[in-house]
Amino acid sequence: MAKDDNGAEHVTAADSPGAQLATSAASTAVVTRDALVNPGFPPHRPRITDLDHKEERKAERAVYTLFYVSIVGSVFAIAAYMAFPIVAEDPGSVRLNNLFIGLGLSLALLAIGIGAVHWGKALMSDHEGVDERHPVRGTEPVRARAVEIFQQANEESGFGRRTLIRNSLIGALVVFPLPAVVLFRGLGPMDQDPVALLNETLWKKGVRLTMDPSGTPIKAADVTLGSSFHVIPEGLAEMGHGRLEEKAKAAVLLIRMDPDDLVEEEDRKSWSYDGIVAYSKICTHVGCPVALYEQHTHHLLCPCHQSQFDVENHCKVIFGPAKRALPQLPIAVDAEGYLIAQSDFTEPVGPSFWERA
Amino acid sequence: MTTITTRESTEDQAVGVKKSGGFTASAANYIDERTSISGAVKELGRKIFPDHWSFLLGEVALYSFVIILLSGSFLTFFFQASMAEVVYDGSYAPLKGIPMSAAMSSTMDISFDIRGGLLMRQVHHWAALLFVAAIGLHMLRIYFTGAFRKPRELNWVIGFVLFILAMAEGFTGYSLPDDLLSGNGLRIIDGLIKGIPVVGTWVSFLLFGGEFPGTDIVGRLYSLHILLLPAIIVALIAMHLLFVVVHKHTQYPAAGHTNQNVVGYPVLPVYAAKAGGFFFIVFGVVMLIASFFTINPIWNYGPYDPSPVSAGTQPDWYIGFADGAMRLIPTGWEFVWLNHTYSLNILVVLIVVGLFIVTVMIYPFIEAWITGDKREHHVLDRPRNAPTRTAIGAAGVTFYASLWAAASSDIMATHFHLTMEGVIHTLQATTLLGPFLAFFIAKRVCLALQKKDREIVLHGYESGRIVRLPGGEFVEVHQPVDEYERWKLVSYSDFKPLMLRPNAQGKIGATEKVRAGLSRWFFEDRITPVTQPELDHAHGDHPAEITDK
Numbered sequence A: 001m002a003k004d005d006n007g008a009e010h011v012t013a014a015d016s017p018g019a020q021l022a023t024s025a026a027s028t029a030v031v032t033r034d035a036l037v038n039p040g041f042p043p044h045r046p047r048i049t050d051l052d053h054k055e056e057r058k059a060e061r062a063v064y065t066l067f068y069v070s071i072v073g074s075v076f077a078i079a080a081y082m083a084f085p086i087v088a089e090d091p092g093s094v095r096l097n098n099l100f101i102g103l104g105l106s107l108a109l110l111a112i113g114i115g116a117v118h119w120g121k122a123l124m125s126d127h128e129g130v131d132e133r134h135p136v137r138g139t140e141p142v143r144a145r146a147v148e149i150f151q152q153a154n155e156e157s158g159f160g161r162r163t164l165i166r167n168s169l170i171g172a173l174v175v176f177p178l179p180a181v182v183l184f185r186g187l188g189p190m191d192q193d194p195v196a197l198l199n200e201t202l203w204k205k206g207v208r209l210t211m212d213p214s215g216t217p218i219k220a221a222d223v224t225l226g227s228s229f230h231v232i233p234e235g236l237a238e239m240g241h242g243r244l245e246e247k248a249k250a251a252v253l254l255i256r257m258d259p260d261d262l263v264e265e266e267d268r269k270s271w272s273y274d275g276i277v278a279y280s281k282i283c284t285h286v287g288c289p290v291a292l293y294e295q296h297t298h299h300l301l302c303p304c305h306q307s308q309f310d311v312e313n314h315c316k317v318i319f320g321p322a323k324r325a326l327p328q329l330p331i332a333v334d335a336e337g338y339l340i341a342q343s344d345f346t347e348p349v350g351p352s353f354w355e356r357a
Numbered sequence B: 001m002t003t004i005t006t007r008e009s010t011e012d013q014a015v016g017v018k019k020s021g022g023f024t025a026s027a028a029n030y031i032d033e034r035t036s037i038s039g040a041v042k043e044l045g046r047k048i049f050p051d052h053w054s055f056l057l058g059e060v061a062l063y064s065f066v067i068i069l070l071s072g073s074f075l076t077f078f079f080q081a082s083m084a085e086v087v088y089d090g091s092y093a094p095l096k097g098i099p100m101s102a103a104m105s106s107t108m109d110i111s112f113d114i115r116g117g118l119l120m121r122q123v124h125h126w127a128a129l130l131f132v133a134a135i136g137l138h139m140l141r142i143y144f145t146g147a148f149r150k151p152r153e154l155n156w157v158i159g160f161v162l163f164i165l166a167m168a169e170g171f172t173g174y175s176l177p178d179d180l181l182s183g184n185g186l187r188i189i190d191g192l193i194k195g196i197p198v199v200g201t202w203v204s205f206l207l208f209g210g211e212f213p214g215t216d217i218v219g220r221l222y223s224l225h226i227l228l229l230p231a232i233i234v235a236l237i238a239m240h241l242l243f244v245v246v247h248k249h250t251q252y253p254a255a256g257h258t259n260q261n262v263v264g265y266p267v268l269p270v271y272a273a274k275a276g277g278f279f280f281i282v283f284g285v286v287m288l289i290a291s292f293f294t295i296n297p298i299w300n301y302g303p304y305d306p307s308p309v310s311a312g313t314q315p316d317w318y319i320g321f322a323d324g325a326m327r328l329i330p331t332g333w334e335f336v337w338l339n340h341t342y343s344l345n346i347l348v349v350l351i352v353v354g355l356f357i358v359t360v361m362i363y364p365f366i367e368a369w370i371t372g373d374k375r376e377h378h379v380l381d382r383p384r385n386a387p388t389r390t391a392i393g394a395a396g397v398t399f400y401a402s403l404w405a406a407a408s409s410d411i412m413a414t415h416f417h418l419t420m421e422g423v424i425h426t427l428q429a430t431t432l433l434g435p436f437l438a439f440f441i442a443k444r445v446c447l448a449l450q451k452k453d454r455e456i457v458l459h460g461y462e463s464g465r466i467v468r469l470p471g472g473e474f475v476e477v478h479q480p481v482d483e484y485e486r487w488k489l490v491s492y493s494d495f496k497p498l499m500l501r502p503n504a505q506g507k508i509g510a511t512e513k514v515r516a517g518l519s520r521w522f523f524e525d526r527i528t529p530v531t532q533p534e535l536d537h538a539h540g541d542h543p544a545e546i547t548d549k
Helices: A017-022 A053-083 A091-123 A140-157 A163-175 A178-187 A194-198 A243-250 A266-271 B002-014 B019-035 B037-044 B053-076 B102-112 B117-144 B153-175 B180-194 B200-208 B217-247 B267-292 B317-327 B344-371 B387-406 B409-415 B420-459 B483-490 B510-523 B532-541
Strands: A129-132 A209-211 A228-233 A252-256 A276-280 A292-294 A299-301 A308-310 A316-319 A331-333 A339-341 B085-087 B099-101 B261-266 B335-337 B340-342 B461-468 B474-479
Touching: A053 A091, A091 B102, A091 B117, A091 B267, A178 B200, A194 B200, A209 A339, A228 A243, A276 A331, A276 A339, A316 B420, B019 B037, B053 B117, B053 B217, B053 B267, B085 B102, B099 B102, B102 B117, B117 B153, B117 B267, B117 B317, B117 B387, B153 B180, B153 B217, B153 B317, B153 B344, B180 B200, B180 B317, B180 B344, B200 B217, B261 B267, B317 B344, B317 B387, B344 B387, B344 B510, B387 B409, B387 B420, B387 B510, B409 B420, B420 B483, B420 B532
Parallel strands: none
Antiparallel strands: A129 B261, A209 A228, A228 A252, A252 A276, A292 A299, A299 A308, A308 A316, A331 A339, B085 B099, B335 B340, B461 B474
């Protein structure tokens, strides 16, 4: 077995003389004439189970014991299914059910696995075998025959000769999947203009700011200094159809700061009310909710990709991959003292898109 | 009964099978006469598979896929892939009365109302994590041992596609329960797609059936998750394994191993017992993990809502590198030109991650082009014996690891009391510079290990035994390696860089110059294997009394 190889050249590492012939001049391996020679297989070393009959018996016992243990495990899992029912509103019962069925099954599986591997390693013959390899490519006669078959088929069909037939067939085959592609247009709604939808939210003049998720209107007087509210437009909480789609655009964060801390641009001074500012909660990067407000720095943090926005400065980006500031919702107070929107956002909220300018 | 036995016995005789074979023989005969299966048994039954722990990684991947199929089939009987709003009325009190999608509600029921349901969910999820991890490790093994070389380049590509599909399966499955965390994951996908120039907005609307999140996405992902993707994966795995049979398995360099043979154990019985047993061990370990450790506790997250989110959220591990890449983009990479928005903060991630992935896929062809090596390789390289390849791999791993670590930048910052910005800046640096450093270090380590191998071959191991010579001199006894051990250390090919050769017109093209340059770079600082004269010479240096015995 040890000297299967037929010649010193053979044993040069990773060198295949057969393949060598087919190699172009580009091959870069150095064939060393005085390389060391493959010594062949080391002598076989018998296992303890080969030498000691008692050890062999022990291994045999271990294997069948493991298989019996597996049966015990399976039965245990079935018993656990019945013995540990799930009791309504008791999460502890779920845990026990999960644990004991799982333990039974684990035992059943592991015992089979370990038993089989032990059988294979300790008891089955451990004499290694050797398979010979042949080049992956077909032998020359086979390859020649394959070429011949293609040529014959070409002749008999006229595939190469009758170019009109061939080319029209190729054309037909290229075009015929197109209707299937077109059918997928139906994945998207036919009657919607995405760009228009992305440009508008539920906010408009006079819509009250309400708490998320209860929908309770918010009085300006109730917004204490330093506090922040998660806000949705009035009426959204009661919406049935399309609630989440609207919420994904209209969610707002309301924050009251010391008016002296706010650095407001001239044309946006009227958008806040007595230090109360409202900003879109949807990150301008890829749309996660920017829900983490750090009170003492007045920074908003998006937990998804760590973009940070400075509430003092119109929520401009101060760190992270986002580029644009969070859009501001212009707010005011109505006659009853409730916070209302002055209008919709003046730009699309959320992640950038191609048609956004 | 009697008549049947008689008839089968007659047939037994007809094909020359021993009459006294009993039931097994009759059954085998029955099947063979209808399937010709004996040919397959003859071909495959004693086929040799070599043994090595690193060959088990691919097996782990295969077995976790089987576990995923089994547990997933169970889950389909209970899961409702619908985003129709229902009010939760199951056993989990904290969410009672809360509106959620049927998908979320049925996942809650699987977890809290069906005995063993949570177990199967957790088996499914843990096995999925293991599946992708095992594929990744398997690929690293293939890469660092050079198993992707001819004739296995195409199988590398198939395996690579399987890796991508496994991640796609993972992500689609992760999104199905429609909980807060998975919904945020989809939100990120939506944002990513919208950032693609020209088609992004429309593709997003097609995918979600209108505005995000819509009511279609779970059902669509479900079709992909349980039908389309698994079908492709099963087909590709079949091809992958077929190629393993056609090529025969690679083997590590060892005494008696050559490029023309494969040494190991036959399928029947040893390999079947060990590999079959190993399936049950993998299944058992996954089951044990699922029994003890919670994964994806959607009841803590609640149903999807676009507004709330919790700090420290993490994607499943295999999406981390892509998520991390998004975090590493510096502020402000977006501009408007000609009334259109160019989101470089998204495009650069897609392009860089895409290029990285494609490079991994086509690496076998790149290396073959640089080395000009067109031979078949069935004996694996020890990573140290291909220093430049190993160094490239180390660079790639470092790049991936930096992106991956970035997905946990906030967790690192809070746990180690670092600034968020500091962690990101550090990881930006390791992403850009780390690969170069890793390349340099890995290459030097490989060369050092090769030198150590030479030392061992020429002068033996340092045994630690100090002997005083008659002349009073102290020497350390060197233990020579035996010839079998020595063969492992010397049996690798030496290469020299490609030489520039003029083509038929007597010119040297620019691509050939680049190729020759790359080849020089790839093969620089080689350490040649020990040759027989060197060995003889070294032995001559050692008086017999210094070596042991």
